[in-house]
Amino acid sequence: MKKISLVFSISLGLIQYTHGQELSGKENKSLKRIQNHVNYLASDRLEGRGTGAPGEKLSAQYIADQFKSNSIKPKGENATYFQEFEIITLRMAKDSTSLLINGLPVFLFKDFYPLSFSANRKFTEAKMINVGYGISAPELNYDDYAGKEIKGKIVQIDIATPDSQVAHSRFINYISLESRVKKAESLGATGVLFVNKGNPNDNPSGEMAKNIKPATIPVFFVVNSNLLFDPPNGLNVSMKSVILTLSAKGHNVVAYKNNKAKYTVIIGAHHDHLGHGEIKGSREPESNAIHNGADDNASGTSALIELSKQLKKRKYKKFNYLFIAFSGEEMGLIGSKYFVENPTIDLNTVSYMINMDMIGRLKETLMIYGTGTSPYWNEAMTDLRRDSSAIHKIKTMESGIGASDHTSFYLAGIPALHFFTGQHDEYHKPSDDIALLNTKGEVKVVAKITQLIAKTPFESKLEYTKTKEEENRTTFKVTLGIMPDYVYDAEGLRIDGVKEGKPASKAGLIKGDIILNLAGQKIQNIQDYMKVLTKLEIGQKADVIFIRDGTSRSAAIQF
Numbered sequence: 001m002k003k004i005s006l007v008f009s010i011s012l013g014l015i016q017y018t019h020g021q022e023l024s025g026k027e028n029k030s031l032k033r034i035q036n037h038v039n040y041l042a043s044d045r046l047e048g049r050g051t052g053a054p055g056e057k058l059s060a061q062y063i064a065d066q067f068k069s070n071s072i073k074p075k076g077e078n079a080t081y082f083q084e085f086e087i088i089t090l091r092m093a094k095d096s097t098s099l100l101i102n103g104l105p106v107f108l109f110k111d112f113y114p115l116s117f118s119a120n121r122k123f124t125e126a127k128m129i130n131v132g133y134g135i136s137a138p139e140l141n142y143d144d145y146a147g148k149e150i151k152g153k154i155v156q157i158d159i160a161t162p163d164s165q166v167a168h169s170r171f172i173n174y175i176s177l178e179s180r181v182k183k184a185e186s187l188g189a190t191g192v193l194f195v196n197k198g199n200p201n202d203n204p205s206g207e208m209a210k211n212i213k214p215a216t217i218p219v220f221f222v223v224n225s226n227l228l229f230d231p232p233n234g235l236n237v238s239m240k241s242v243i244l245t246l247s248a249k250g251h252n253v254v255a256y257k258n259n260k261a262k263y264t265v266i267i268g269a270h271h272d273h274l275g276h277g278e279i280k281g282s283r284e285p286e287s288n289a290i291h292n293g294a295d296d297n298a299s300g301t302s303a304l305i306e307l308s309k310q311l312k313k314r315k316y317k318k319f320n321y322l323f324i325a326f327s328g329e330e331m332g333l334i335g336s337k338y339f340v341e342n343p344t345i346d347l348n349t350v351s352y353m354i355n356m357d358m359i360g361r362l363k364e365t366l367m368i369y370g371t372g373t374s375p376y377w378n379e380a381m382t383d384l385r386r387d388s389s390a391i392h393k394i395k396t397m398e399s400g401i402g403a404s405d406h407t408s409f410y411l412a413g414i415p416a417l418h419f420f421t422g423q424h425d426e427y428h429k430p431s432d433d434i435a436l437l438n439t440k441g442e443v444k445v446v447a448k449i450t451q452l453i454a455k456t457p458f459e460s461k462l463e464y465t466k467t468k469e470e471e472n473r474t475t476f477k478v479t480l481g482i483m484p485d486y487v488y489d490a491e492g493l494r495i496d497g498v499k500e501g502k503p504a505s506k507a508g509l510i511k512g513d514i515i516l517n518l519a520g521q522k523i524q525n526i527q528d529y530m531k532v533l534t535k536l537e538i539g540q541k542a543d544v545i546f547i548r549d550g551t552s553r554s555a556a557i558q559f
């Protein structure tokens with residue numbers, strides 16, 4: 001994060017890696033420009049470019065200015081370079097959130113807390129009625145609501161199931177708390193109080209999900225169920241749910257070079273990073289130090305700006321070019337997803353996408369991921385390998401799904417490649433600094449990209465293919481073969497993509513399904529999911545419970 005004498009440290013980097021990377025006169029000019037971009041983008045002044053923070057705005061403005069000086073037209077919103085999107089940064093109960101039982105207040109966070117689905121601002125005062133598990137399952141001849149008048153009342157619901165089972169419950173279609181809230185709401189209840197009479201470890205999470213559509217009524221969890229004793233004439237309950245929601249704006253920067261060609265190539269790199277480590281993903285969040293993100297991803301961003309200059313040359317005019325600096329990548333590819341859902345050009349005219357993320361630390365191998373996304377890439381890779389003057393080895397991976405923005409385009413049916421110079425110890429730490437970059441190597445990576453673009457066919461779009469997935473080298477023995485939705489933070493784990501031929505896809509799971517239980521273990525979030533995976537063995541069978549279109553289902557997974 002802190003810069004030591006810049007000139008000195010950069011030259012150290014060069015001594016280490018100059019071998020095979022002599023630059024031509026033109027390339028030296030390119031090197032200077034890239035260094036200038038990186039020096040600004042990864043400086044402490046930009047404070048780690050956290051999405052929605054002032055440093056990210058400065059970064060976006062800088063990129064827009066560079067596009068402008070390279071005479072590339074704006075293609076964001078309202079004739080500007082910017083495409084803004086909202087991110088919810090916080091949802092939490094305010095102190096004015098209250099629960100009164102027969103007129104007596106109980107303590108927020110000690111005796112009760114609101115759940116994620118709780119309405120943002122709602123007051124209700126009513127008689128409470130105990131509705132058991134809050135389940136009506138006509139096909140099982142079971143109805144907790146039978147003969148009860150619910151309209152205008154607050155319901156008390158036990159989070160357990162009538163058969164005390166979870167994974168093998170006959171009631172799997174009804175166990176999610178969200179579906180029980182929906183049921184109560186549909187019957188006219190004005191509030192829900194959940195209780196847990198079983199193991200306290202099963203208490204629902206008190207962390208309020210950020211990306212969720214809340215219910216219209218207050219939904220609280222009452223920690224001590226004895227507070228809701230059941231007197232003959234019922235309890236009078238008053239619930240006030242006041243949820244503070246903070247949001248911020250992320251900024252994609254979008255520019256377009258219209259060469260009146262038939263097809264467009266999208267070139268992208270994310271410009272956001274982890275701020276002071278307050279954004280999830282930092283490996284040293286306690287340090288509160290600026291995460292400069294020189295490699296991740298001032299390197300890719302500077303290459304993006306450089307390409308917007310180089311691709312103006314006549315020989316590249318067979319395509320139009322859309323340059324996008326994404327934000328929100330570190331929070332879960334939010335900016336690229338937003339762009340794909342709200343494109344500023346017709347995506348049907350896009351031939352392919354190239355993503356650059358962490359291309360500043362070239363040693364001898366360049367990684368190119370996504371080579372299975374079009375049959376053409378095989379030929380292209382052979383061509384790139386032929387010239388080994390600067391980059392000695394190219395390692396490819398077929399998968400179109402990975403931890404960067406090309407994934408959003410692959411999932412939208414666009415062939416996409418991801419350029420990457422490899423993992424390192426400083427990844428997602430404040431020490432990912434300029435001094436450690438090999439900017440000469442980056443110039444060579446940029447040259448490979450222009451070489452690739454110059455040779456791709458332009459008369460027709462590249463053919464798109466779904467990729468077979470290579471095994472991820474992780475600590476897990478098994479893989480479910482899904483891409484988790486990192487942005488989703490309500491109950492469960494939402495699937496953002498399913499890999500063909502893997503256990504999840506074989507069991508019929510699809511994008512959008514929300515996993516609530518795997519192998520008998522409750523899945524509240526991605527961490528729970530990881531924990532369960534570490535315990536599973538190849539060959540093992542396990543049940544999965546998930547929600548699709550608001551109803552729960554189950555399937556058997558064969559690992």
Ligand SMILES: [Zn+2]
Pocket residue numbers: 270296297329357358404
């Ligand atoms: Zn990155």
